[in-house]
Amino acid sequence: MIIILSYLLWGQSEDVTLTVYKDGTALIKQPVAWVIPAGKSFVTWESLPKGIHKDTPFLNLDGATVISQKFNDNIFSAAGYYKRLLGKNVDIDPKKGKRMSGKLLEINSNTVTIQHKIGILTFNRNEIENLGSQDFIEDPNLSPFLSWDLESSQPSEVSGELVYKSSNFSWNTIYRLKMTDESKGELIAEAVVSNMSDISFYNANLKLVEGHLNKIRKPRPERFYRTNMVASRVEPEPAMDKGTLGDYHIYSINEAHDLESNESITLRMYGPLDIDYKKTYVFENTERRQKEEPLEVKLEINNKEANGLGIVLPDGNVEMYSYSSSGGLEYIGADKMGQVPKGQSTTLSSGRAFDVIGKRWVRTYDRQRKSEEAVIEIQVTNQRVEPANVQLIEHIHGDWIVKDESLLYHSKDASTIQFSLILNGGETKNVYYTYRKEWK
Template sequence: MVWRRSATTSKAAPTGRRISSLRGVWSILSSPMNWKADYILVLGDDDKRADLTGWVTLNNRSGASYKDAVLKLIAGEVRQVREAMPNFMLTRSMSMPAPMAAPSFEEEEFFEYHIYNLSRPTTIGNNQTKQISLLEAFDTKVKKELIARGSTSYFQSSYRDSMKQKVDVEISFKNSEENNLGMPLPKGVIRLYKKDSGGSLQFIGEDRIDHTPRNEEIRLTVGEAFDVVAERRQTNYKKLAEKLIETSWELTVKNRKKDEAATVSFLESAYGDWEVISSTGKYEKTAAFALRFDVTAGPDEEKTVEFTLRTRTD
C-alpha cells in the first residue's frame, strides 16, 4: 500500500512497521489495509442474457484515517517476500470537488498489472469498511451448460455397474466490448441470482474468478442440476494386445423436467493414441486428449448414446 501523507490524517502510521519515504510517498509493505472485488450476475428469464454489477470493498485497519484521498487499486499477482495482500495507493487531493454522482473507477494498464483509479477523492476512516461501485453491465450474452466430466480411467479398466454422474451447471460469457463489458476484471466472487415466478430475486450459486483480461471468457460453476440425471455404463471391455484396449460405453441422460428439453455435455478424457471406432451420436474432438458428446433429451425423456473407443499406448 502506498499513499501521500495528508494533513487531515487523524493519526500517524502505527509504529512497528517498515516505512520508507520517497519524494513524499509513504510505503507500508505489510499493512492491515486491503480491498477485494465482488460481483452480482442477475440472469434473465431465458438464461441467455444477464446484468453484471461489480463493486470494491475497502477495509482499513491501518490505525489511521484518510480524508479526501485519491484512491488507486492495483490488480494483479504482485510478488512480495511477506504474505501478499491486495495493493492500493492513497494520495492527497489538492482541492475538494463539487458534489457529484457516486464515484466509479477508471482502469489503466500499469507494468504487467492494472490500476483502477477512483473518479474522485474519497475518505476512509480507521477501522472502516467502505464499498465503491466498480462496474455496471447490462444485457450481457451468457450461455448455460450442463456438464458431466469423464476420466481417463474409464478407458483403462473394466467396470461392471452403471455409474451416476454429477451434472454441473455452468454459466459462461465473453468479457468483451461487443458483450457490453471489455474491462479487465479483478479477481473476486461472482454471486448469481434469478427472479422467481413472483418477481423476487433468488440466489442460485456463486463461483470465484481470477484476474480476467478483456476479450477472455469467464466460466462459472454455480451448482448441480436437480431434474437432470446423467449415467454411464460400460458395455464392453477388450484387451486386444498388450498395449491396445477397446472399451464401449453408453451415455444416458434422464430428463425429469416436464416442459423443457435438456442437453448434457459429456466431457471425456482420453489418453495415448486414441480413436472412436463407432458412435451412435455426434461428437467433437476438443483437444489432443479430449472429446465431447452432447446428449439431448426431451421433456420427461431418456436418451442414450453409445460409442466405442480404442486406445493404444507406447
Template sequence: MKLQSTRRQQKNLSVAAYNGGFALVREMRYLKSEEAIEEVQFLDVAERVETDSIVVKGLEILEQNYDYDLVSKGKLLERYINQNVRVRNSETGEEMEMRLLSVAECIIGERADTKEIVIDPAGELILPALPEGLLLKPALVWKIEPALLDQEIIVSYLTKSLEWHAHYTLELRDNELQLFGWVKILNHSGAHYENAQLALVAGDVHREELMHNDDSPILYSRMQSAPVETEALTDRFVYRINRPVTVMNEQLKQLSFLSVTGRAFKRTYHVRAGDTHASVELAFPNTKENGLGMPLPEGIVKVYEYGDSGEVFFTGEDQIVHTATGKTVRIEIGKTLDIQSESYEKLREKHGVHEYITYVYKLENRKPDNIRIFVNHFLYGQVWEMESSSHDYERKNNAELEFIVNVHSDASEELEFTYKVDKRAETRGY
C-alpha cells in the same frame, strides 16, 4: 530543534491497494520552520509500514528511525525515574510527594519529606508534563543537517494489512441478467486515509513475505456509485476511483463499481464422468455490446433467480477469474435435478500393442424443453486415437474431449465412443 509533521500539512494523498493484502501509500506534505531543524518527526503513518520500502523526496535524510513503541503506562513511568511525582488520596484529597525509584515490578518511591520508602502507594499518581520526545502516535523520525525548512516533500511506502476484493451479485429473470459489482476494502494498517485518491491494482504481485491479517473489530461503511476508470499497467490492471475516498482504520468499506441490467446470457448444462446430475453454467460475454467491456477483477459471484411467483431465491455462487475485455464470463452454480447422467466403462480389451476402451454416457432430460448437454471426458497421460463415436466431438486438448448431445424433453440419449491407447507410448513415458 525538532519539527513534527502531521496529516494537517498534507497536500495530497494517494493509496494503491493490491490484491495481496498490502498497499502503496504516497503523500505530499509541506514543511516550514522558523528555526533550524535537525530532526523531523513524520507522524500519522501506518503502524504496519514496511520500513525498508520508504522513499522520501525533497529532504536529505542522514538517519531514519520508526518509532512505534508508543506511550503506555510502563513506558511513561520509566521516563520519570529519579523525578518527583505526587500521589493524591482520592477520598481526602491529600497529596504526597515522592521521588520515583523503580517501576519494574511495582511502583517504588522515596517520600520527599521523610525519605521513607513507599511501595505501591494507594491513590492517584500525578505526573509532571510529558517528557520531551515522547511520541503519542507512530512516527518516522529523520535526522537531517540543521536547516530552515520551507519545502514540499513526497513520502511513499508500502504497508501491510490493507486489502481489497471484488464481489458480485447476479440476478436472473427469464433470459436477462442484472449484474452488480462491488469493491470491498479492509483496512487494518493502523492509519486513517482521508480524501485519498484510491487505485486498486489487480493481479498477483510476488512478495517474499506472506501477509497475515490480525482479527479485530470491523466497522462497515457502504458508499454508493463510485465511478471507476481502468488503465493498463504492465502485466496488471488498475481500477481508479474517480473521486476522493476516505478509509478509516479498522473499517470495511464497500464501493459500487459496476451496474449492468437487461443483458442476455446463456445457460448451459455440463456432465463429466461420474456425475449423476448435470452442472449448470451461466455464460455471458464481457463486451461493450453486452453492457460491460472492462476488465473484471476476480471475485465471488452470488446468483439470485426469480421464481414463477416473482419471489427471488439464492441459486448458487462461484468465483470468476480476472476476465479481460472480450472474454466470456462463466459461472457454475450447482447441479440441476431434472438432467440425470450415468457413465461407465463398457469394455476394455487388448489387441497387440493397443488397448481399446469403450465408454458410455446415458443422459436423461426431464425438463419441459429440448436441451443440449456438453459432455466433457478426460483422458489423462495417454497417447490415444478415436476409433468410433456415436456423436460428434471436439478435441479440446490432448487430455479432454467435448461432445454436444441434443436431448429432447422427457427423453433419453446415449453417447458411446471407443478409443485406442498405444501401450508402447506409456512404457516409453510419453
C-alpha cells in the same frame, strides 16, 4: 542551533492517497507541512501504521533539504519490556499466596523464573495474578515514527509528501450476476476495499491496482471486518475511472472517502450491465468410471462489446442469483473468476442441476496384454420444461482411438473428447461409443 518541531498543519492521516494492491499492501502518500526556521531543524511524523514496511519511507519536500532520515519502531510491548528486565528485581503476585520479589532470571510464554531469598522459583504464567516492577518508562513509544534532519536557508513553511508502503490493506472484486432467463442477465461489479491497519484515514483518495506484482515475501493473512456500503443501487454511473499503470490496470475512485481502522468500504465499479451468456449442463467422466449424478451448470461469458461487456474484468468472486417462479430473486451459487481481458471469455459454475441427470455405464470391458477396449453408454435426462444444452466430456489417457460412436464428437486435446447435444424438456438421450487403447 537545531530546532525541534513536531507540530503539523494537517490533522492525523487526512487527505492521503491510498493505492491499494491485491497482495495485501498499499502505497500511502501522506501530505505533510511544517514551519521551520533558517538553518537546521528536526521534524517528526508519528501517524504511521504498525504494518509499515520500514525500508520504504521517503520524503519529497519543497523548500528545505533533507539531510537524514530515521525510522524508530521501538514500540512498547510487555514481552519486550520484561525481557529487558532480566537481572533486575520484579514483583510476582500469585493467585494463591503472598507477593514475592526477586531477580528476574527467565521469562517466556509459559513460565517466569526469579531468584528469591529462599532459592530459585519458577511460576506457571497461568498461576500469576500480577507481574510488575518498580521501573518507570517516560513517554513510551506506542507506534512507529519517522524523523528528519532538515536544513533551510531562510524561515519558511515547507510542504511535501511522505511516501511509504504498508501491509494490512486489501481490495477485492465482488460480482453480482442476476440471471433473468436462460441466456441473459444483469451484471454488477463492486470493489471491497479493506483497511485492517491500526490507524484511520480521513478524506482519503483511493486507487486500486489490478494485477499481481512481484514481491519479496508473502503478505500477512487478510481479514475482513464490518462493511460500510457507499455504492447506490439506483445509480448506474461507475464510482471510479479506469486507467493503465504499465502492465497493470488502475482504478481511481472519483470521490474522497473516510476509511477507518478495521473497516471496509464497498464501491461500484461497473453496472448494472445487460449481458448475454451461454448456459451449458456438463457431465464429465474418465474411462471406466460409472456413476449417476446431476449435471454441473456452467455459464460461459464472452467479454466483448457485442455481449454487453468489452471491458477489463478484474479477478473476484461472482455471486449468482435467479428469479423463482413466484418472482423473487434467490441466491443460486458462487464461483471464483480470474482476470478476463477484453475479447476473452470465462466460464462460471453455479452448482448442479436438480432436474438434469446423467448416468454412465461401462457396458463391456476387455483388457489384453497390450490393449484394452471398453464400450461406454451415457444417458442424460432433462426433466426441466426448458431445453438443455448438454456437453459430455470424456477423458481417455494414453494412445487411444474412438469408434462406433452414436454421435459426432470433438477432440478438445490429446486426452479429452466432447459430445454436444440439446435435450428438449422431458427428453432423454443415450450416447454410445467404444474406445480402444494399445501399448507396446
